[in-house]
Amino acid sequence: MANILLAARGSHPPPTVGKNWPSTFINRHPKSIQAWFTTVQQVIDKNGIQPEDIYNFDETGFAMGLISAQKVVTRQECYGRRSILQPGNREWVTAIEAICADGYSLPPCVIFKEKVAIASWFDNLPKDWRFEISANGWTTDQIGLRGLEELFIPSTSSRVRGRFRLLILDGHGSHLTPQFDRICSENNIIPLCMPPHSSHLLRPLDVGCFAVLKRTYGRFISDLARTGYNHIDKLDFLADFQRARVEAFRPKTIQNSFLATGLVCSRPSSRSSQFTSKTPRTVVQLQKQASTLKDLLKQRSNSPPSPSKLMLDQIIKGHCISLRNTALLAQENANLRATNEKKRQKRSRSARQIPCEEGWNVEKGLQLLTQVDLPVEAPMVESHTQVELPVQPNQPAPRAQPRCSGCREVGHKINVCRQSIWRLLRESNLWKWLVLQRPELKPEHVAKRLQWALRVRDYTPEKWKKVFWSDESTVERGKGSRREHTFTRPKDQIALRDIQEVSYKGVKQMFWAAFSGSRRHTGLIPLSGDPDSPRGGVN
Structure with missing residues (x-):
């Protein structure tokens, strides 16, 4: 909006604001932020809104194959900026999220850049997830309305503590339509838009959840790139996005996001300082155990450091190195197994297309898939006895017997022809060839051989050995x-x-x-x- 106002002044070329303009704007206008908190508190007091009825509704975008900024350790003799490997897909995906002040997170709405839905999207996902498609992968006014009507309202109606629900929004165009306001008023939802250029300070999703979500998703993509998996498609995005949501939308993270933005008051929390001694499994646990042990030894003996203390330090250091190596190997092994399993599952998934005029959730998509598989009955037919059954296609003609290209006889090929074998033997100067007639293979012998073959068909090479x-x-x-x-x-x-x-x-x-x-x-x-x-x- 600031760039639009600058362009309206008529300067050529139109100037733009800098990257630090939002923070300096807030420093110049502290009263606007204070007015925001005053308005929020007045709305809460006037309508008796409980903390469990305060929600934040917003969308965020992903480039499916881009890795977030990370720190890389290189050799000392390497100068300049090192080249990095990025998975090649930069297709844009939008996710609409909503969270509550008590730590509850609503199911997401994923928007793909597609014209039709793919059947494999609905595999291995929760039933309440929702999918939308658009021309560029961005949200629209219609998608925002459907997300409010078919996702936010049904998911929060059973959790209302008071009469009204407070919905914190930004200034996106899909939130400012008359239809959006009408639906909110009909369902006792009070939408409240925050001041411009302040969402990075006042919006809980931006303060806590979205940063963790993108950082975690980027870490998963980086792990895939290290295992040689260099193309991220929609199925890979859904699998990693589902894992990233588990880490980003934790109840504690959501509650801290609302506390950091000042929308709810802080609550006292009790922490236990007791420590129970147990076998260390990680480096952190080992360091805690070592610190406790050293404190106990220091309390019992006030003497200066002795050889026994140095030996204890060396044992702890060696144990730390072993635990780190074990953790690295275990993580690498788990990543390789997960990559292999993901490739195997993708090869077996369906790529069938489904006409999609509006968004669906996962449960409705699965129902439509089953309806597509059912046979369609002809219209205006009450029963199958009133019409003639369709004519069954003719059976394929039996295949002709093979003909030998050497002796021209029917019933065998040249590779088993006796005359051809004799001719090849004479040409190769192989005269001494004794052939015994094999006994006739009777049906009972064939049945026994077949039973044996069926019994051992599942043997592995290790079992055959x-x-x-x-x-x-x-x-x-x-x-x-x-x-x-x-x-x-x-x-x-x-x-x-x-x-x-x-x-x-x-x-x-x-x-x-x-x-x-x-x-x-x-x-x-x-x-x-x-x-x-x-x-x-x-x-």
């Missing part, structure tokens, strides 16, 4: 036969002179062995004959 595979084999002394199902070139064949002759032949021996995927194995265990077996088995 624990499985032992066993088999037996018969060895006949002096026979020297080649292995079956083996391709051997003529120059690699075993000659008769390489086979050792023995004086006795026809002696057979069966051996059994087992091994696992973890390279554990048994020795060759000889098996003896079983005279009770009808087929001459072994045991």
Whole structure:
């Protein structure tokens, strides 16, 4: 407003106020601030407003991928301004918040820059959150009215202590419309706008909550950037914004914000100074324990520092270093796990679009999603017996049997064609090839194999390593036969002179062995004959 008044003077180019103009304006006009507090106190006394009925209603904006200002520790030899990594999305998002002087925070209203709503926005969020969409991600007069009618009034009607509710506002245009005033008067809400250029001093949301909210959200974005997550979309914003609200809108923080702005009187608080000794889990707890221990030792002994005190200091210092390293590793591990889980959840979320003419809360959005999934019945039809059922589509034609490109026969491909295999063997000079006909695979054998496969389909690689595979084999002394199902070139064949002759032949021996995927194995265990077996088995 100050820049508009300066431009109206006709100067070219029009001058603008400096960054310190609001503070100097307040210093020059202290009576306006005093008049504000006088007006607030008069409204409270005249209408009998309780502290539990004083609310602050305001909006704030976020650039989804920007990190707040932070301090960075670098090496001493690094000069100049260091380059930093910022996630690339700078899309604007507006959040409308409302808080009460007793520490209660209302559900937020999130405004996205979109034309339609996305189904995945409503996942894993409280049912009372509200979403709005606009062309640029900013609030409008209509959005402000819907936020008052459908969010603020329903959320505070059950908490009214007196007759009237006091609503502290700034000078935003969406709060100064006649419709806004009419709705407030119909619901016993007294809107009260603060003086211009003083919201950073008089508005509780600016004094306490919004600063913590943006700082916490920026810290979460910075943690994601450190783990290599460099693009922040709306789903990432909702997840981190929900976590940041938990830290920013604590009851104690909200109460202190109203106390700092002078809207309510301070209340006495009692603090316990008792300290209970317990095992330290953090560096702060360790320092408290160490301070208490040193005080006790100092009370019992007034002697100067001794070697035992120096040893105690070294033990405490080493414990502090260990706790800090453990905390850093645990935080890094938690961040990586959270990033991995977030990526996995995003891949499984729905991207279905929903036509959106006005804002919804999460509960209504989920209801509309279920309605979209239901089948739509044709109009002017009372029952399905009055109309003909739709014709079912024809079943796809069965696929033709494969044809071999080598022998041109139907029923197999060239990679399993016998003639093609023989031709390849002759071209490769592989003549000694013994093939035995495998036994026919009967249906009962197929069923057993299928049952076994279904039973072990959920095995992990670690579990497969624990499985032992066993088999037996018969060895006949002096026979020297080649292995079956083996391709051997003529120059690699075993000659008769390489086979050792023995004086006795026809002696057979069966051996059994087992091994696992973890390279554990048994020795060759000889098996003896079983005279009770009808087929001459072994045991």
